[in-house]
Amino acid sequence: MRCPFCANEDTQVKDSRPTEDNTSIRRRRQCNSCGARFTTFERVQLREVTVVKAGENGEDARREPFDRTKLEHSVTLACRKRGVSEEQIDRLVSGIQRQVETAGDAEVPSARIGELVMDGLRGIDSVAYIRFASVYRDFSEARDFEEFASTVAEAAKS
Known part of the structure; x- marks a missing residue:
């Protein structure tokens, strides 16, 4: 393993x-x-999975x-300053990775991963959920936030 410092x-x-979760x-x-010290993580990778991003304006996908690092970064950004622990983020990301790898498909649409993240964040922190949704669903106006936040608040009441 290469030293990240030198x-x-x-x-x-x-x-x-x-x-903690033995993954x-x-x-x-x-x-x-x-002499620098650093931490690495070793994880099981069940299969190579390709993410298919939606094409825009008639472009091919x-x-x-x-x-995993990209997914972890997105979830961490949504959870920033929300009191969500690194362990909760790691469990969420590991669970999503496991679902993607065990689904049996060589390709997975990015929209599916986005929905899995939103499902996970919904149960962890409503503000992080709305933050992630604002990027994922491409909110363009304050009204988009208001409408989405009101559906989250209604769901929390029931």
Whole structure:
């Protein structure tokens, strides 16, 4: 594993342990060159999945490999300053990744992943849910937020 500080490829594992949900291994490493310590995570990848992005204006749909880091970043942005723990985010992202990989399809539409994120965030934090929806559903006016927020509030009452 390459050191993120000095780019040396000679690093040593100092400690390994499973994460709380046993879906990955957390490894503490130390660089033999600069002495820096850093953490890596090892996860099971069941199959290669390609994400199909919707084409715009008659363009063909773009395809790219499923990227857990990208998904994690999007969820983290939606949850920023909301009191949602890293463990909750990691569980949500791991659950979505598992669903995508075990669905049996080599390709998954990006819209499906977006819906899975929204379903997960709905149960974690309503503000994070609305934040993610605003980007995912491309809200363009304040009225879009108001309408969506009112449906979230009504759903919470029932």
